[in-house]
Amino acid sequence: MFGIIAVDFGGTNIRAAYFPSSQPPPTTHNKTATLADEGPDSVIARLIQAIDSLIPKDDVEFKIGIAAPGPLDPRNGVVISSPNLAGWTNIPLRDQISEHFGVPVFLGNDANAAALGEWRFGAGQGTDNMVYLTISTGIGGGVIADGQLLLGSRGLAGELGHLTIVSDGPVCGCGIKGHIEAVAAGPAIARNAVSQLEAGRLSTLKETLSAQGEITSVDIGKAAQAGDELALSVLEEAGFYIGHHLANLAHAFNPEVFILGGGVTLLGDLFFEPIRRSLHEHIMDPAYLDGVRVLPAALGDDAGLVGAMVLASQS
Amino acid sequence: MFGIIAVDFGGTNIRAAYFPSSQPPPTTHNKTATLADEGPDSVIARLIQAIDSLIPKDDVEFKIGIAAPGPLDPRNGVVISSPNLAGWTNIPLRDQISEHFGVPVFLGNDANAAALGEWRFGAGQGTDNMVYLTISTGIGGGVIADGQLLLGSRGLAGELGHLTIVSDGPVCGCGIKGHIEAVAAGPAIARNAVSQLEAGRLSTLKETLSAQGEITSVDIGKAAQAGDELALSVLEEAGFYIGHHLANLAHAFNPEVFILGGGVTLLGDLFFEPIRRSLHEHIMDPAYLDGVRVLPAALGDDAGLVGAMVLASQS
Numbered sequence: 001m002f003g004i005i006a007v008d009f010g011g012t013n014i015r016a017a018y019f020p021s022s023q024p025p026p027t028t029h030n031k032t033a034t035l036a037d038e039g040p041d042s043v044i045a046r047l048i049q050a051i052d053s054l055i056p057k058d059d060v061e062f063k064i065g066i067a068a069p070g071p072l073d074p075r076n077g078v079v080i081s082s083p084n085l086a087g088w089t090n091i092p093l094r095d096q097i098s099e100h101f102g103v104p105v106f107l108g109n110d111a112n113a114a115a116l117g118e119w120r121f122g123a124g125q126g127t128d129n130m131v132y133l134t135i136s137t138g139i140g141g142g143v144i145a146d147g148q149l150l151l152g153s154r155g156l157a158g159e160l161g162h163l164t165i166v167s168d169g170p171v172c173g174c175g176i177k178g179h180i181e182a183v184a185a186g187p188a189i190a191r192n193a194v195s196q197l198e199a200g201r202l203s204t205l206k207e208t209l210s211a212q213g214e215i216t217s218v219d220i221g222k223a224a225q226a227g228d229e230l231a232l233s234v235l236e237e238a239g240f241y242i243g244h245h246l247a248n249l250a251h252a253f254n255p256e257v258f259i260l261g262g263g264v265t266l267l268g269d270l271f272f273e274p275i276r277r278s279l280h281e282h283i284m285d286p287a288y289l290d291g292v293r294v295l296p297a298a299l300g301d302d303a304g305l306v307g308a309m310v311l312a313s314q315s
Numbered sequence: 316m317f318g319i320i321a322v323d324f325g326g327t328n329i330r331a332a333y334f335p336s337s338q339p340p341p342t343t344h345n346k347t348a349t350l351a352d353e354g355p356d357s358v359i360a361r362l363i364q365a366i367d368s369l370i371p372k373d374d375v376e377f378k379i380g381i382a383a384p385g386p387l388d389p390r391n392g393v394v395i396s397s398p399n400l401a402g403w404t405n406i407p408l409r410d411q412i413s414e415h416f417g418v419p420v421f422l423g424n425d426a427n428a429a430a431l432g433e434w435r436f437g438a439g440q441g442t443d444n445m446v447y448l449t450i451s452t453g454i455g456g457g458v459i460a461d462g463q464l465l466l467g468s469r470g471l472a473g474e475l476g477h478l479t480i481v482s483d484g485p486v487c488g489c490g491i492k493g494h495i496e497a498v499a500a501g502p503a504i505a506r507n508a509v510s511q512l513e514a515g516r517l518s519t520l521k522e523t524l525s526a527q528g529e530i531t532s533v534d535i536g537k538a539a540q541a542g543d544e545l546a547l548s549v550l551e552e553a554g555f556y557i558g559h560h561l562a563n564l565a566h567a568f569n570p571e572v573f574i575l576g577g578g579v580t581l582l583g584d585l586f587f588e589p590i591r592r593s594l595h596e597h598i599m600d601p602a603y604l605d606g607v608r609v610l611p612a613a614l615g616d617d618a619g620l621v622g623a624m625v626l627a628s629q630s
Binding site for chain 1: 386388395396442443444458460461463465466467468469470471472473474475477478479480481482483484487489490491493559560562563566567568569570571597598599600602603605607
């Protein structure tokens with residue numbers, strides 16, 4: 001039996017935890033700022049520090065699992081490039097960490113890792129075919145196909161935020177027009193609310209905008225819960241597109257369950273109801289939805305960390 | 316060693332062939348009309364007849380593989396419904412054929428079977444991650460993921476003609492708006508040419524339309540080869556959408572090769588060039604296209620038949 005040190009890092013934070021028996025919960029964990037602006041060498045030094053502080057004192061052998069922002073090559077352990085990590089181009093992170101600690105290291109895309117975590121220990125347990133979407137600042141994804149994480153030839157599969165949904169829609173963070181991420185992630189929802197306010201539509205969000213200078217999906221959720229019509233219609237619209245997207249994904253992957261995580265999904269039924277309605281409207285044959293569930297993720301912010309642990313445990 | 320009788324049938328024809336050693340070419344084959352209007356019982360009787368005439372005389376044991384139009388449930392051997400086969404709703408085709416002949420029968424979706432055929436004996440040989448599209452009257456697909464045909468929970472995965480590409484585009488054969496099939500399959504290409512002629516644009520296709528009362532993608536291909544600008548622009552547009560679609564599929568599946576089959580792809584470079592250009596324009600990161608090829612299918616009309624043989628041989 002190995003112990004596993006799991007790390008999940010992004011543009012903002014490095015989170016690390018020690019799982020002595022390859023399953024949640026961890027016995028110890030820590031969180032530090034990524035300080036991505038300082039560049040790869042500095043971030044890698046902080047990753048090493050975070051791991052170092054969790055090394056088991058009792059001479060137990062351990063492995064390391066790391067979830068990092070993609071695109072990355074999990075088979076060769078290389079971060080290819082990352083919009084949120086300045087200067088990270090073709091960084092052989094796996095080998096650098098492995099050489100430092102002298103133990104096996106496994107690297108995976110963070111959304112793929114979160115899918116793995118939800119599959120083995122969260123809302124997707126017991127299924128063989130699962131589609132996971134995380135909807136927050138961006139939209140990421142991961143697919144379990146016939147009981148295995150779908151990787152593709154270079155491990156870049158499952159980028160489910162970057163499929164077309166509104167062909168002449170806004171430009172996505174990746175530079176291509178009309179992806180679901182550009183239409184239904186948190187910033188798109190907030191932008192829609194602001195543009196409706198600017199067009200003169202009445203809403204309690206007008207005061208929020210004046211007071212804060214911006215609106216977040218959390219503000220929109222609160223206003224929607226209080227019955228604000230603009231807030232409700234903006235969530236309805238985003239839910240419509242996500243549901244349509246899920247129908248496309250059903251045709252491609254035919255999963256038995258969709259798991260939705262990320263900040264925006266915390267809005268609950270106000271978001272899930274329009275999603276489920278639109279999924280049913282856009283499916284080509286009812287056989288695709290026979291017994292299919294659309295569930296909220298169960299592991300919250302820990303999905304990536306748990307998934308990084310799974311990455312190391314199953315290898 | 317088993318012999319295999321493979322059958323590929325659709326709304327128009329039943330094709331069957333005997334493969335004594337589980338690989339192409341077959342030693343005997345036949346082709347009959349489906350006469351789909353006569354309903355399932357009558358079609359099944361003709362399927363039985365086609366198979367019967369191919370049974371090896373030398374007491375060799377044999378299995379049967381059948382490729383049929385979907386959606387169908389390959390694990391339970393049931394045709395769920397089929398737009399091109401009148402009255403086919405939840406037909407347990409596998410068991411009916413198996414009981415008649417007393418041998419094992421394997422059933423698969425025709426586009427999935429064609430993908431299998433191209434993978435094992437056609438343009439996709441030697442790859443582990445492949446996306447196959449067949450572009451003719453409709454658009455079908457099949458995915459090989461990490462060395463296995465992607466089936467999904469009920470075997471309905473890989474319906475790659477039914478993903479959104481132009482959200483407010485024309486209604487698809489399946490009833491949903493804006494799928495790639497509705498925008499870039501043969502009928503859509505012909506419809507675009509006709510509507511441009513009706514708008515008064517000059518083209519040699521005008522005479523073809525007057526003489527035949529309709530235009531096919533074959534007519535358009537011929538006119539394009541002769542330099543007709545309308546024909547070229549219509550193919551350019553369809554290629555643009557297919558290439559964009561392939562970029563979406565790259566983000567979802569990250570294949571090492573795209574195989575394009577079906578009648579429309581016989582137009583060759585006139586169609587493949589705009590496809591490849593658009594694929595490169597719409598990819599989110601060049602890593603997705605590193606070494607990736609877009610190839611014409613190699614088995615032509617036999618892909619489904621060879622795939623039905625593979626279905627039976629690998630089970």
